[in-house]
Amino acid sequence: MTVKITDVARHAGVSPSTVSYALSGKRPISAETRARVAASIRELGYRPHAGARALASSKSNVLAMVVPLRAGIHVPVVMGFAVSVVTSARAHDHDVLLVTQEEGEEGLRRVAESALVDALIVMDVQLDDPRLPLLRTLDRPSVLIGFPSAADGMTCIDLDxxxxxxxxxxxxxxxxxxxxxxxxxxxxxxxxxxxxxxxxxxxxxxxxxxxxxxxxxxxxxxxxxxxxxxxxxxxxxxxxxxxxxxxxxxxxxxxxxxxxxxxxxxxxxxxxxxxxxxxxxxxxxxxxxxxxIPSAELGEQAVNLLMRKLDGAPVPEATLLPARLTPRASTAHRLTG
Amino acid sequence: MTVKITDVARHAGVSPSTVSYALSGKRPISAETRARVAASIRELGYRPHAGARALASSKSNVLAMVVPLRAGIHVPVVMGFAVSVVTSARAHDHDVLLVTQEEGEEGLRRVAESALVDALIVMDVQLDDPRLPLLRTLDRPSVLIGFPSAADGMTCIDLDxxxxxxxxxxxxxxxxxxxxxxxxxxxxxxxxxxxxxxxxxxxxxxxxxxxxxxxxxxxxxxxxxxxxxxxxxxxxxxxxxxxxxxxxxxxxxxxxxxxxxxxxxxxxxxxxxxxxxxxxxxxxxxxxxxxxIPSAELGEQAVNLLMRKLDGAPVPEATLLPARLTPRASTAHRLTG
DNA sequence: TTCCCCCGTCGAAGCGCTTCGACATGGCCC
DNA sequence: GGGCCATGTCGAAGCGCTTCGACGGGGGAA
Missing domain, CATH: 3.40.50.2300 (Response regulator)
Structure with a gap:
């Protein structure tokens, strides 16, 4: 079958735990051993099993992203944001699961409680969003794109x-x-x-x-x-x-x-x-x-906030990206008289 | 902590394996026991751990969807397709992981070989797509949206x-x-x-x-x-x-x-x-x-094909959705003379 | 009546990884 | 020179689920 951590360990002449530590860096491993392990991994084409990892570490390294598909939202903006979220998440070694707004609160609950995802990004937040109480009870961190009227305890970000x-x-x-x-x-x-x-x-x-x-x-x-x-x-x-x-x-x-x-x-x-x-x-x-509308920056910052929360670091409750006006050819002085 | 299958088993007065079988239906369970298990699940708010499930069954119930973000593609069409894929996947009890085209072949390899996903949907296929050889070697089923020039052995679908x-x-x-x-x-x-x-x-x-x-x-x-x-x-x-x-x-x-x-x-x-x-x-x-451009139908059919492949059923290599013209007000007889 | 088989259930063995405690080695300090 | 700590590694115990083989009991066939 596929190569697993014990195969790598045997090949490198070390124990499985050493391979694991060499990979995660959670304990010091000598440069020499690390190199040997890396070589074995490359040679054997080893790839850790995501499920096993998630089970043992209780971290899936997956983020949920809830995208709106409703009338009146501008699709390219959403898409740009989504792509930026995925790209940023990858930079932090995370993947992104797509959840539709349609699935509603049950969708959020499902992916969070089944430990499919570690954290959630929720777009298109309404002033009185029904998902808020749910998000508060879930023990997974989340970031909202947009500001509800009662945002206390939540982490929100948006263009100002x-x-x-x-x-x-x-x-x-x-x-x-x-x-x-x-x-x-x-x-x-x-x-x-x-x-x-x-x-x-x-x-x-x-x-x-x-x-x-x-x-x-x-x-x-x-x-x-x-x-x-x-x-x-x-x-x-x-x-x-x-x-x-x-x-x-x-x-x-x-x-x-x-x-x-x-x-x-x-x-x-x-x-x-x-x-x-x-x-x-x-x-x-x-x-x-x-x-x-800085969808790319928004996505990136949202992911950064989430990563900080996953690390247990404190984050500001509200982040407003500054509104920067770029003058171009469509505005001019009013002609007086 | 969170409630697990042994808790449900104890509460229902059965063994964990019975709970598992009641859930999956892979072995006959008496209606009575099934009801009791269901009640316990509801009462305790049990939710199977996705990682554990993936590890034990070697099925993650997650699909990878590769979306293009390149110039010249019409974003709303992609978005409509994506939403339809997610919705259809959910109907088959699957989730969808978003992979950007940007990650290229390495991205596909990663999610497939780490067993993060069971199958892949690839959009925006080029005539001579570099991902094809890779997809052939991966032992996970895939469906292409679009037709490459050498499509033998691949499953492709698109509007005609x-x-x-x-x-x-x-x-x-x-x-x-x-x-x-x-x-x-x-x-x-x-x-x-x-x-x-x-x-x-x-x-x-x-x-x-x-x-x-x-x-x-x-x-x-x-x-x-x-x-x-x-x-x-x-x-x-x-x-x-x-x-x-x-x-x-x-x-x-x-x-x-x-x-x-x-x-x-x-x-x-x-x-x-x-x-x-x-x-x-x-x-x-x-x-x-x-x-x-029937993006919704395309997404749904792509998912259906993938599900059939996951079940080991044979599927057609090529699926062309018929081009249906709807006459409206923008065409008329040529004025002669 | 006896044999067999099927239905419904259980127990136990993993799935492949992480992590904790333990242990061996080799300075370094006093 | 003995005790200590830091460093580097190992072994084993799970993580929570699925699945396989086994088993008891009841019904149909012979």
């Missing part, structure tokens, strides 16, 4: 969406704009109380109020048709509008299109800032001033 | 992309069109020899030849700018063009936009058929005549 909303408005205010609109996520995202959407909204509104600006908010379905409609309505209802913040990756191009059709030049007549991945912002007809 | 290309052209031919164009995937996809792109192209060309049509082919980057440029060039170089097949989900809306700008009405002046997910086809300004 509130700041993102503010920074966009600040930027527009600095350019002299006085009437601004927020084109947001699809309505169901707000209804669901997914926290990131709410927080952008709060930041947007707060900053607009602070600057004494006139502001308006429009959720928008993730279809080109909806985008055109929202653009039209926005301008009809607010003819003085000169600045727009878009928090909806899926409709950026259709929106630019629609504004163009409506006779507006960007940025001459209308300034636009967006919350979206950088590669999207730079691939449109007008390079957009934007705040990047 | 060649037929898809043909069906689109047949449809246009039936409507009287004589000059047709294919707007394809980004150039790197062809360079990489990803098989699906090639096969669409073959089908397209073969059908056009068969119908005696004039045809032209243009790869297209997945950006709105590229879409506009391709649309322009297409019409400039082939003024008589009246039918277009688009195999590039990312640029559908920009293309419609570009054709409109160029003064073409769809379908009056130009008929368009697409290969894309149904929800995309129906959410654009003009509902597109399209061939759906």
């Amino acid at each position: 969406f509130r700041a993102a909303g503010e920074v966009c408005v600040d930027h527009l205010a600095g350019l002299g704009h006085r009437v601004v609109g927020l084109i947001g996520s699809p309505p169901e995202v707000y209804v669901r109380q997914t926290s990131f959407a709410q927080r952008v909204l709060q930041g947007f509104t707060a900053a607009a109020t602070r600057h004494g600006m006139t502001s308006t908010v429009h959720p928008c379905e993730a279809t080109p048709a909806a985008a055109r409609e929202v653009a039209e309505r926005l301008l009809r209802e607010h003819p003085a509008l000169t600045g727009v913040v878009v928090h909806n990756e899926a409709v950026l191009d259709p929106l630019l299109d629609a504004f163009e059709h409506l006779g507006l030049r960007i940025p001459a007549d209308l300034s636009i800032t967006a919350l979206c991945p950088d590669d999207l912002a730079t691939s449109l007809r007008v390079p957009l001033t934007s705040i990047a | 992309f060649r037929a898809a290309g043909e069906v689109c052209v047949d449809h246009l031919a039936g409507l009287g069109h004589r000059v047709v164009g294919l707007i394809g995937s980004p150039p790197e996809v062809y360079v990489r020899q990803t098989s699906f792109a090639q096969r669409v192209l073959q089908g397209f060309t073969a059908a056009a030849t068969r119908h005696g049509m004039t045809s032209t082919v243009h790869p297209c980057e997945a950006t709105p700018a590229a879409a506009r440029e391709v649309a322009e060039r297409l019409l400039r170089e082939h003024p008589a063009l009246t039918g277009v097949v688009v195999h590039n989900e990312a640029v559908l809306d920009p293309l419609l936009d570009a054709f409109e700008h160029l003064g073409l009405r769809i379908p009056a002046d130009l008929s368009i058929t697409a290969l894309c997910p149904d929800d995309l086809a129906t959410s654009l300004r003009v509902p597109l005549t399209s061939i759906a």
Whole structure:
């Protein structure tokens, strides 16, 4: 059959425990022995049996990642995050098990209690998420992507969406704009109380109020048709509008299109800032001033937090990645007069 | 600590092996005993330890799924497929481990040889895929999404992309069109020899030849700018063009936009058929005549094939899902004269 | 009635690894 | 020079489950 640790031990002329220690480094092993063991491993093509390891050590070296598949979330962002989680986990010698949101709390319970995974990463957290109480009772560490309303005792990380909303408005205010609109996520995202959407909204509104600006908010379905409609309505209802913040990756191009059709030049007549991945912002007809959604960094940091928790180290309860605005060609000073 | 099988056995007044058999059904257990065991399990909240199970049975009940993260693949399709794989796997009491393409052959070898997974699903297969020889040597079953050039001994499944290309052209031919164009995937996809792109192209060309049509082919980057440029060039170089097949989900809306700008009405002046997910086809300004990319069905069938292989049952080497064209508003008879 | 076989259950032997205590060796300190 | 500690290695005991062989009892066939 396949080669096991006793085969390696025999081949290297040491005991199985020595091989194990040489592999894990949990006890000092002489350089010489270590080299001999390494050679035997290579020669025999030895690969520790994951199940045996998990059983003996009560560590599976597997992380669970719960991915959302619901309406209104931007798929590439999720995918980017997922890939970054897997890559980071691998850097820590861990693998990643994919769990769908659909499986709900039972899915989390299953993979955690069967010791299939050592820890969990949960995305798309809602303000009042039903999985929270469960996660508290599981004795496995977890990290949430997003902030629920009662996050005490949980470890949460996310882009600082509130700041993102503010920074966009600040930027527009600095350019002299006085009437601004927020084109947001699809309505169901707000209804669901997914926290990131709410927080952008709060930041947007707060900053607009602070600057004494006139502001308006429009959720928008993730279809080109909806985008055109929202653009039209926005301008009809607010003819003085000169600045727009878009928090909806899926409709950026259709929106630019629609504004163009409506006779507006960007940025001459209308300034636009967006919350979206950088590669999207730079691939449109007008390079957009934007705040990047750092899914890669988010995934990496989430994994780092989890590893620290697995090591028993203390971690901050809340981690907010700073909202960094990159000025591009879609924003300009308001034409006065 | 956590409750284990001996606890359940004691509580139910049976031996551990009886509990195991009651759970697995591998030996007959009286209905009465089974009920008693079930009650004890529920009462104690017992959950078998995955590692122990894997060690004892040499089955982990985990599938590996290799997802591509490369340029030119349409992310929502991959995501839909992934979700469907996880869901189907769960229906067969299996979990799914996410492996990135980036890890390459070593990743496959690792999860397979460490017995972390029982079987593998590999997406984005190239014509001459370096992972093939490896997969042949691994003693774990696998299913490929896509067809390599030498697929003997492998189990492959995919949409019948060649037929898809043909069906689109047949449809246009039936409507009287004589000059047709294919707007394809980004150039790197062809360079990489990803098989699906090639096969669409073959089908397209073969059908056009068969119908005696004039045809032209243009790869297209997945950006709105590229879409506009391709649309322009297409019409400039082939003024008589009246039918277009688009195999590039990312640029559908920009293309419609570009054709409109160029003064073409769809379908009056130009008929368009697409290969894309149904929800995309129906959410654009003009509902597109399209061939759906059935990622959900693909995922489900891939898992079914894998399960059959794990059971030692024979499976077909090649499975082609039929290309079904749904006529919508983007195609019409060519205006003659 | 006797033999056999099948049904339902048990006990014990692993699966391949980690980890703990023990032990041998060789400085180093006093 | 004897005691100690640090270093390097070994042996054995599990980790929690599955599975194989065995066994008792009851029913059908002869």
